[in-house]
Amino acid sequence: MAQEYEVIIIGGGPAGLSAGIFVARQKVACLLISKDLGGQLNLIPKLENYPGTIMSSGPLLAKTLENQFLMFGGEMIYDTVERVDEIEGGLKVKTSRSEYITKAIVAAPGKVPNNLGVENEQTFVNKGVHYCTKCDAPFYQGRTTAVVGVGGYLLESGILLSRMASKIYLIYKGGALGGDKDMIAAIEKKENIELVPQSSIKALSGVNNLQSITLVDNSGKEKSILVDGLFIEMGSKINLDFIKHLVKINSKNEIETTVEGKTTHPAIFAAGDATSIPYKQIVAACSGGATAGLSAFNYVEKLKGKPGIRADWKKTIGDTVFHY
Ligand SMILES: Cc1cc2nc3c(=O)[nH]c(=O)nc-3n(C[C@H](O)[C@H](O)[C@H](O)COP(=O)(O)OP(=O)(O)OC[C@H]3O[C@@H](n4cnc5c(N)ncnc54)[C@H](O)[C@@H]3O)c2cc1C
Structure with a gap:
């Protein structure tokens, strides 16, 4: 029988790992499925522009994010997601080795830079x-x-x-x-x-x-x-074959997302380089991952009739501004 989770995250780069940290910390049953740990972070031996770190590296940041995710009770498996399909009451995630059922998904499959194809590259x-x-x-x-x-x-x-x-x-x-x-x-x-x-x-x-x-x-x-x-x-490759039948993809082959990490499918959220955000950098991927993770959490909470987490810190009712 397929294992069930409340939220499944696809991609173990900075966007997926950050989404995982924010979801798992809310004590939600959360699985992260990725082909590898770190994604493009593995191509960055010297990392200079991630705020709060000096003389860091991509692999070190990936390991730290993974530890943080696991510390909050998140689960991680190395596998490739082949297809996501709608089923009654949720979504089915088919990987190359197994199948999972979930209420919501955060898709963070990133991208891979194209090679020149020259010997010794x-x-x-x-x-x-x-x-x-x-x-x-x-x-x-x-x-x-x-x-x-x-x-x-x-x-x-x-x-x-x-x-x-x-x-x-x-x-x-x-x-x-x-x-x-x-x-x-x-x-x-x-x-x-x-x-x-x-x-x-x-x-x-x-x-x-x-x-x-x-x-x-x-x-x-x-x-x-x-x-x-x-x-x-030479540009990059983004492979969205596993999900492109469920969400809107733009002309640059990116998943269209709102500032809250929402896609055109109510149960699918997305973050990072595979989305329509500007400035594809690690800090942007982490920020998008956190936002998409919280939006996914809110979605599953609302399914249970619970209020979730407020997306805005202030709300205006009539002339009165309430600060939270
Ligand atoms: C050479 C290079 C240097 C860079 N240097 C910097 C830098 O110095 N500073 C900076 O801020 N940014 C840098 N970047 C950009 C930065 O690495 C990216 O913006 C960031 O990694 C994007 O994160 P992401 O999580 O969206 O995607 P990725 O890092 O691409 O991670 C995506 C993850 O999803 C997994 N995945 C994909 N498809 C599937 C699937 N179907 N099933 C399961 N798993 C899947 C991948 O295996 C990977 O783990 C650099 C990029 C490159 C290429």
């Missing part, structure tokens, strides 16, 4: 190769970098790096930059950006850390350039 991850310019550009103050990418990601990455790095090679396959005209104009004015059109990256090399990249142009001519860092901005 994995060897240099976080040793010169990076997939998040807004996260890692500050490590390259005064250093030489290259960016390869698609559309707006490439332009945004070049502009961000131009404020920190001494030199940026902007590598793209086409003959002209595509995308937002103002961003292209801004890039063309930057003295530290060198455009490298009609080119792609053929190889990465270095001893311990990335030191040079080999470029090949459309005519097949190769050249090597020395760089300290390479930013790969």
Whole structure:
């Protein structure tokens, strides 16, 4: 028989773990199902911008969040959610190994950055190769970098790096930059950006850390350039196949959510990088997870005829403002 929980959380990244902390702390039967612990946190050896931590790392933050979740009585299993379906009185969660029944779900499946697909790429991850310019550009103050990418990601990455790095090679396959005209104009004015059109990256090399990249142009001519860092901005994959038949998905393949983490399905809440929030960062994922977790808690409390937790700290009735 399928095990039953009041709330099931899908995803063990910062959004899912934060949702878990806020749900489990309310003494609600809560299960977190994830393929791994930490999600994208595992790609962050040096974490500088999570408030309240100095010299931390992604895996350390993941472990701390997991301990906090388990401390409040949450349960966690490593498995892949394959499908969520409506059943009478709730939802059925089918994983690759089992089935569960729940009243509410918090979906936090995050995303995975696309690789360039060049030999040696994995060897240099976080040793010169990076997939998040807004996260890692500050490590390259005064250093030489290259960016390869698609559309707006490439332009945004070049502009961000131009404020920190001494030199940026902007590598793209086409003959002209595509995308937002103002961003292209801004890039063309930057003295530290060198455009490298009609080119792609053929190889990465270095001893311990990335030191040079080999470029090949459309005519097949190769050249090597020395760089300290390479930013790969090829977009990300979000896989919502398990839930997309139940909630509204926007044109960017993200789950549409309200500020309270609600989706278009009354029993499904969502948080983190897989949702329509701006600025996909850890602090935003944790905040969204906490909010979606509390909204899920309120939903199951209301099913029991209980008031739940107030979402707002003040309420206006007529001319009187009540503070809570
Ligand atoms: C290279 C890199 C560096 C970064 N550096 C920083 C930084 O310095 N500072 C910062 O604030 N942000 C940084 N970020 C962004 C940050 O990591 C993300 O915003 C954050 O991890 C999003 O959290 P999330 O929980 O929404 O998703 P994720 O971290 O992607 O976690 C999603 C989780 O869901 C699981 N999952 C997915 N689908 C299923 C399924 N079907 N069944 C079960 N489990 C599933 C995954 O296995 C994973 O555990 C960086 C991102 C990258 C890629």
